[in-house]
Amino acid sequence: MEDLFNFELTLRLLGLDFVRNALLAAAVLGVVAGALGPLIVMRRMAFAVHGTAELAFTGAAAALLLGVSVEFGALAGAVVAALLLALLGGRESERDSVIGAVLAFGLGIGVLLLWLHPGRAQNKFGLLVGQVVTVDSANLVVFVVAGAVVLGVLAVVYRPLLFASVDPVVAAARGVPIGLVTPVFAVLLGIATALGVQTVGVLLVIALLVTPAAAACRVTSSPVLATVLSVIFAEVAVLGGIVLSLAPGAPVSAFVTSIAFAIYLVSRVIEHRRLAATRTSRRLSQAKGVAATPR
Amino acid sequence: MTTEPAIQLRDASLTFGSRTLWSGLNLDVARGEFLAVLGPNGSGKSTLFSVLLGQQRLSSGTARVAVREARGVRGGLAPRELGYVPQQGAVEFPHALRGVDLVSLGLDGHRWGMGLRGTAERRRRVADAIDAVGAGPFARRPLSLLSGGEQQRLRVAQALVGEPDVLLCDEPLLSLDHANQQAVSELIERRRREAGTAVLFVTHEINPILSYVNKMLYLVDGRFSIGSTDEVMTSATLSTLYRTNVDVVRIGGQIHVTGPHSAVCEDDPHHPHLQA
Numbered sequence: 001m002e003d004l005f006n007f008e009l010t011l012r013l014l015g016l017d018f019v020r021n022a023l024l025a026a027a028v029l030g031v032v033a034g035a036l037g038p039l040i041v042m043r044r045m046a047f048a049v050h051g052t053a054e055l056a057f058t059g060a061a062a063a064l065l066l067g068v069s070v071e072f073g074a075l076a077g078a079v080v081a082a083l084l085l086a087l088l089g090g091r092e093s094e095r096d097s098v099i100g101a102v103l104a105f106g107l108g109i110g111v112l113l114l115w116l117h118p119g120r121a122q123n124k125f126g127l128l129v130g131q132v133v134t135v136d137s138a139n140l141v142v143f144v145v146a147g148a149v150v151l152g153v154l155a156v157v158y159r160p161l162l163f164a165s166v167d168p169v170v171a172a173a174r175g176v177p178i179g180l181v182t183p184v185f186a187v188l189l190g191i192a193t194a195l196g197v198q199t200v201g202v203l204l205v206i207a208l209l210v211t212p213a214a215a216a217c218r219v220t221s222s223p224v225l226a227t228v229l230s231v232i233f234a235e236v237a238v239l240g241g242i243v244l245s246l247a248p249g250a251p252v253s254a255f256v257t258s259i260a261f262a263i264y265l266v267s268r269v270i271e272h273r274r275l276a277a278t279r280t281s282r283r284l285s286q287a288k289g290v291a292a293t294p295r
Numbered sequence: 296m297t298t299e300p301a302i303q304l305r306d307a308s309l310t311f312g313s314r315t316l317w318s319g320l321n322l323d324v325a326r327g328e329f330l331a332v333l334g335p336n337g338s339g340k341s342t343l344f345s346v347l348l349g350q351q352r353l354s355s356g357t358a359r360v361a362v363r364e365a366r367g368v369r370g371g372l373a374p375r376e377l378g379y380v381p382q383q384g385a386v387e388f389p390h391a392l393r394g395v396d397l398v399s400l401g402l403d404g405h406r407w408g409m410g411l412r413g414t415a416e417r418r419r420r421v422a423d424a425i426d427a428v429g430a431g432p433f434a435r436r437p438l439s440l441l442s443g444g445e446q447q448r449l450r451v452a453q454a455l456v457g458e459p460d461v462l463l464c465d466e467p468l469l470s471l472d473h474a475n476q477q478a479v480s481e482l483i484e485r486r487r488r489e490a491g492t493a494v495l496f497v498t499h500e501i502n503p504i505l506s507y508v509n510k511m512l513y514l515v516d517g518r519f520s521i522g523s524t525d526e527v528m529t530s531a532t533l534s535t536l537y538r539t540n541v542d543v544v545r546i547g548g549q550i551h552v553t554g555p556h557s558a559v560c561e562d563d564p565h566h567p568h569l570q571a
Contacts, residue, residue, distance in 0.1 A: 042389040042391065042392075158408070163400045166389055167388075167404075169386050170450075174379065176404065217391040218390065221390065221438075
């Protein structure tokens, strides 16, 4: 860790191809995770993201055993898991327990699959805590394409999805096809989670999909501004985390999550001040009798 | 305005298994009419709205809304033609949502895309709708921090911003204090008066809207009565509906119903009939 502030070493490592690939992949992930994040927070899906990531691990373990690409396995696992959770956890009151049940079973299966494949067991650690430096240029193309697909679909479904997320009762009354936007969002979430599993790993995917958005939703009450801030926070966390991890050669995840959490803490302090100011101005306006009246 | 009714139910019935919510229901609501829908919990008031919204199929009969036929979700009416005001607290709002966002979603939240075109026009219409309900001073604050009365004003703006032909209000006054009940009902009445919007208003409490109502549907346990307030809110009619002795008393321009307390008076908020 004494190399943390060895800027010379950091700069030298930044010149390497595989580091650049890692940073590009991380930048794509930051945009995707940051853009989806506020919707995840509004739909109260942090635990679903966690469950989806765990099942991405199961998918990857299955791929390892079948001898197909681990990345594909993680993607398939994440998308199937996200869809399953979206369709089974219909009622909000039940969602928690559904995720818990599915996640535990999926993880158990994953452990079994890894055990059945004794050859490359070290890969399990890579999937759990991330292995961003193994992203090569072929992977990078997949990253960019997947990211573009997620953002493109999100742009198309954004308004009805936001409506269904924040105001499901009126959205349904106004004809928003909730039965369509819910699984579409699940698939986008599955793809984003699979991308996250490659970089920060299964255990810490929430640091990019949830924490930046949770921070953003604390400092602004505008959904659009929250999305912009969430992307910025995710980029700072993931790029900053990778750069800081270079010189000491420490795990990326520790740095990414620490930066994300620091941003979150600062956001909570800002929110606290903002709300205090709102309450004061509210009391003042009520005292002056500026009560809202129709017309 | 046309002579075509905004809402038309013909010989409509709704049955769940062996339980009939109502049958043989014939109901016309003309443009500019204010229909109050009353009845105890489970009498099918909210399910009637589900039918009109195209979320629930009738067991038999037909339902037409603003000329269109309400069938499945797909065959339902165009959102443009309909405004919907839910009860306060039907949804727990997230942190990052303001009144102005809620009203904006009421205008075009059902459309695909980001809505990057026509932002100036949208902003103007949303601002007008917010001003019309006097919600300007708090429309940019987080919704979750607003009072119930403030939230319901914004709900009315959300429902009216699309200039609907039909306004469905599902217990919009529930859990509001007296002053806010009056303010919210007056906003809805003004829309009816000025734009000829047909209003269907599910409520437990008739008095806040008594002077606006010109038609009433009273549902009790599969039985119903349709007519003017004077026709429906009588001791004889309600006693027949409830199959027990009910007294309707008019005091100081208000109507009070006395009788088997549990059957007639309900203070429990009913559940929002739509599930996410």
